[in-house]
Structures are given as C-alpha cells and as structure tokens.
Amino acid sequence: MTLPIETHLLQACVSEPVKPVLDNVVTFGAGHFYISQSDKGEMVMGGDLDGYNSYAQRGNLPTLQHVLTEGIAMMPFLSKLKMLRTWGGIMDMSMDGSPIIDKTHIEGLYLNCGWCYGGFKATPASGWTFAHTIAQDRVHDLNAGYSLNRFNTGHLLDEKGLGTKTWIS
Amino acid sequence: MLHIKCPHCGMRSQNEFSYGGDATVKRPELGKEISDQDWNNFVYNRKSLRGKHWELWQHLSGCRQWIKIQRDTATHEIFKTLKANEEIS
Numbered sequence: 001m002t003l004p005i006e007t008h009l010l011q012a013c014v015s016e017p018v019k020p021v022l023d024n025v026v027t028f029g030a031g032h033f034y035i036s037q038s039d040k041g042e043m044v045m046g047g048d049l050d051g052y053n054s055y056a057q058r059g060n061l062p063t064l065q066h067v068l069t070e071g072i073a074m075m076p077f078l079s080k081l082k083m084l085r086t087w088g089g090i091m092d093m094s095m096d097g098s099p100i101i102d103k104t105h106i107e108g109l110y111l112n113c114g115w116c117y118g119g120f121k122a123t124p125a126s127g128w129t130f131a132h133t134i135a136q137d138r139v140h141d142l143n144a145g146y147s148l149n150r151f152n153t154g155h156l157l158d159e160k161g162l163g164t165k166t167w168i169s
Numbered sequence: 170m171l172h173i174k175c176p177h178c179g180m181r182s183q184n185e186f187s188y189g190g191d192a193t194v195k196r197p198e199l200g201k202e203i204s205d206q207d208w209n210n211f212v213y214n215r216k217s218l219r220g221k222h223w224e225l226w227q228h229l230s231g232c233r234q235w236i237k238i239q240r241d242t243a244t245h246e247i248f249k250t251l252k253a254n255e256e257i258s
C-alpha cells in the first residue's frame with residue numbers, strides 16, 4: 001500500500017540544568033520553536049524538521065542553529081547556556097500534517113499513522129478512537145474526518161494543512 | 170552538515186540549498202482525462218524510500234537552479250547530482 005506519508009527527521013535538544021525560570025511550555029508561533037523546563041532544570045527545546053526525507057535518527061546542525069536562533073530571539077538568556085545533548089527521531093509526516101485513523105481495503109488491517117510532530121500528546125484520543133474503529137469495524141464520528149480517502153476526495157480537514165513541505169509556511 | 174555538489178557551482182554546504190522532495194514524481198499529462206487516483210499519486214502518495222532516493226534541491230543561495238540528487242536517506246551519503254533537465258538513469 002502506498003500512503004500519503006514521507007519519513008522525515010526531527011531534532012530536539014536539552015541544555016545544562018539551571019534554576020527554575022519557566023513554569024510553562026512556551027511556543028514561538030511566528031516561526032517554529034518550543035521550550036519547557038524539566039524537573040531537573042534542563043531547558044528542553046525543539047522546532048522544525050530538518051526538511052528532507054530521512055531515516056537517519058540523527059540530525060544536522062543548520063536546522064538546530066535555525067531553531068535556536070528563534071529561541072534566542074524570544075529569550076536572549078538562552079545564548080548563555082551550554083547544550084547538554086541533542087537527538088533526532090524519525091516522523092511519519094502525512095501530506096496535510098494531520099493523522100490518518102481508518103480502516104483499509106484489506107480486511108483486518110487498520111491505520112493509525114501520519115502523526116507528524118504530535119503523536120505523543122494526542123495518544124488518549126488517538127487510542128480511544130482507534131480501539132473503537134477496530135472493535136466495531138467502523139470509524140467513530142470523532143475520527144471519521146481522519147480518513148485515508150480524504151486525499152482522494154479532497155475533503156481536507158480544517159487544520160493547518162502543513163505536512164512535509166514545511167518550507168511553504 | 171550535508172555537502173552537496175551543485176552541477177553548476179561545485180561543492181557547497183547545505184545552508185545554501187532548499188529541498189524540493191521526490192524527484193521521480195511525474196505530473197500527469199496535460200489535455201488528457203486524468204483519474205482521481207493519478208492526481209492523488211502525483212500530489213500526495215510517495216514511496217518514502219529507506220536507502221537511495223532521487224530528490225530535488227534548489228541551490229537557493231547560489232545559482233538558484235533546481236538540481237537532482239541521489240542520496241541515501243538512512244546514511245545521508247550523496248552518490249550523484251544532476252542538472253534538472255538531465256534524466257535519472
């Protein structure tokens with residue numbers, strides 16, 4: 001089965017621990033950057049995809065530099081911090097940036113994929129609607145819009161619509 | 170950092186380039202009846218290969234030409250680069 005999905009790479013990074021400065025997740029909406037502080041005091045940061053197809057599970061520095069420039073624009077004190085570690089993971093980027101939770105034309109095969117950057121926080125709703133889809137062999141109202149067929153029919157979702165082509169934004 | 174050999178300018182750093190996706194996707198022919206499936210394959214469906222992948226890049230901060238690159242998506246190794254109008258063999 002060919003899917004409207006490409007595998008891309010996303011990096012995140014963590015600074016050395018500092019005293020409490022941030023009790024929230026903060027995102028930089030004009031670009032793409034997010035930051036929070038862990039219980040141990042480290043600043044946890046991330047942002048854009050590296051921007052090309054990759055299964056490498058490791059990133060490159062140009063994207064980190066771009067992401068951290070946004071961070072420093074918002075919070076200049078970040079420039080004084082030492083980076084403790086960076087890592088990269090691979091993402092199932094759907095073409096419209098929204099997931100697919102659906103049955104397929106193959107009996108007994110169900111899809112829950114294309115989660116892009118957001119498959120962690122969506123787990124409760126994703127798991128619940130997927131369990132319903134499998135147990136009843138039909139989609140729930142809540143995931144009916146997240147069909148594979150939307151790419152065929154043009155019934156796209158009222159969401160950001162930014163999938164693999166993040167440079168368009 | 171990727172080092173990309175532009176067929177027009179030579180070896181340059183990744184910072185000068187922007188990505189354009191799978192280079193093997195062909196636009197359906199104009200003036201013909203085109204099925205929804207063919208449009209779908211052109212706009213959305215991708216092979217997303219792990220391994221050797223032909224892809225488009227633009228030398229945005231250089232000669233501004235679009236080029237084709239064969240790169241391993243698991244190791245980031247680059248094997249070949251072609252001008253946009255050269256056929257992938």
Ligand SMILES: Cc1cc2nc3c(=O)[nH]c(=O)nc-3n(C[C@H](O)[C@H](O)[C@H](O)COP(=O)(O)OP(=O)(O)OC[C@H]3O[C@@H](n4cnc5c(N)ncnc54)[C@H](O)[C@@H]3O)c2cc1C
Pocket residue numbers: 010011012046087088089090091112113115116117118119120121122
């Ligand atoms: C750096 C980074 C930061 C992120 N930050 C956030 C965030 O802040 N908030 C958020 O909501 N999401 C975030 N995500 C995205 C989130 O982690 C993913 O969307 C989510 O984990 C996807 O869950 P999944 O169960 O669909 O897939 P996965 O967690 O990838 O699980 C797939 C599993 O299938 C296994 N598998 C693969 N092939 C086979 C095979 N052939 N046979 C058997 N098993 C196989 C894999 O080993 C893996 O365990 C981030 C991702 C990355 C990489």
Ligand SMILES: [Zn+2]
Pocket residue numbers: 175176177178179228231232233234
């Ligand atoms: Zn060039």
